Amino acid sequence: MEAQKRPDTCTFKVGSLPTIMYIPDFITEAEQTMLLNNVYGAPVSKWKCLKNRRLQNWGGVVHEKGLLPQDLPPWLTRITEKIYEESGLFPPSINHVLINEYLPNQGIMPHQDGPAYFPVVAILSLGSPVVMDFTPHSRLRPCTKDVEDNNSDGGTSEIEKDKWLDEHRTFSVLLMPRSLLIFKDEAYSDYLHGIEDSEVQQYDGAVNEIEALKHSVQDRPQLESEKGVEAMGTQDFKAIHRTTNRISLTCRSVLKVHKKLFKF
Numbered sequence: 319m320e321a322q323k324r325p326d327t328c329t330f331k332v333g334s335l336p337t338i339m340y341i342p343d344f345i346t347e348a349e350q351t352m353l354l355n356n357v358y359g360a361p362v363s364k365w366k367c368l369k370n371r372r373l374q375n376w377g378g379v380v381h382e383k384g385l386l387p388q389d390l391p392p393w394l395t396r397i398t399e400k401i402y403e404e405s406g407l408f409p410p411s412i413n414h415v416l417i418n419e420y421l422p423n424q425g426i427m428p429h430q431d432g433p434a435y436f437p438v439v440a441i442l443s444l445g446s447p448v449v450m451d452f453t454p455h456s457r458l459r460p461c462t463k464d465v466e467d468n469n470s471d472g473g474t475s476e477i478e479k480d481k482w483l484d485e486h487r488t489f490s491v492l493l494m495p496r497s498l499l500i501f502k503d504e505a506y507s508d509y510l511h512g513i514e515d516s517e518v519q520q521y522d523g524a525v526n527e528i529e530a531l532k533h534s535v536q537d538r539p540q541l542e543s544e545k546g547v548e549a550m551g552t553q554d555f556k557a558i559h560r561t562t563n564r565i566s567l568t569c570r571s572v573l574k575v576h577k578k579l580f581k582f
């Protein structure tokens with residue numbers, strides 16, 4: 319039966335793209351603590367160290383051709399089922415979770431998620447707030463080479479270029495602890511997402527500034543007004559100061575699932 323209560327995720331849409339949703343306070347403090355205890359209670363061998371962060375992979379190994387599945391542990395399915403039920407945006411189930419840990423000066427390079435995933439991603443944030451930047455994918459940028467030639471056949475006129483640039487701006491989202499960010503479709507395929515490797519991150523103008531700050535009162539001490547020196551002079555800007563680690567749970571679906579090779 320389809321008559322489940324399903325809050326309309328569109329209510330949480332932020333920014334000008336129709337496909338980015340930010341849900342403040344998606345989980346409680348107690349759920350955050352439970353998740354952090356489980357993440358840090360996992361065997362050390364579960365961590366994979368990268369140059370600039372470390373991560374845990376849950377749900378199996380993702381190959382270009384699909385997922386070699388492993389069951390998610392119950393402490394993760396409690397969250398993935400909640401995301402699945404409340405968003406109504408995922409195919410049959412969320413079967414893969416990547417857990418990233420960032421020290422205060424760590425981030426993730428602008429990237430696009432791999433083709434094996436269904437193009438909807440839900441990112442649950444724990445710990446330190448952080449700013450995620452979305453940048454239009456360069457492959458979609460109108461060609462700027464032949465500026466003098468722009469009236470010839472096949473060229474892109476300045477007007478078209480300006481229109482494109484106007485519709486595809488770089489923007490940022492402030493991710494507070496216990497919030498859920500969901501993005502899909504255009505935001506998933508036409509933009510890169512990334513986090514700067516910096517302890518102080520400016521959130522002025524973040525597309526969800528109001529929604530993010532309305533909540534999370536207890537997280538405010540990490541939000542500061544910094545003195546910023548810019549080329550035009552000295553001015554204030556609003557920034558977060560990351561003093562603790564951030565843990566994120568990136569929850570996705572891989573549609574093509576291989577049969578389990580081994581059963582124990």
Ligand SMILES: O=C(O)CCC(=O)C(=O)O
Nearest residue numbers: 416418426431441566568
């Ligand atoms: O940590 C985050 O918020 C982003 C992680 C991410 O983009 C990824 O795992 O692909």
Ligand SMILES: [Fe+2]
Nearest residue numbers: 429430431511
């Ligand atoms: Fe990503």
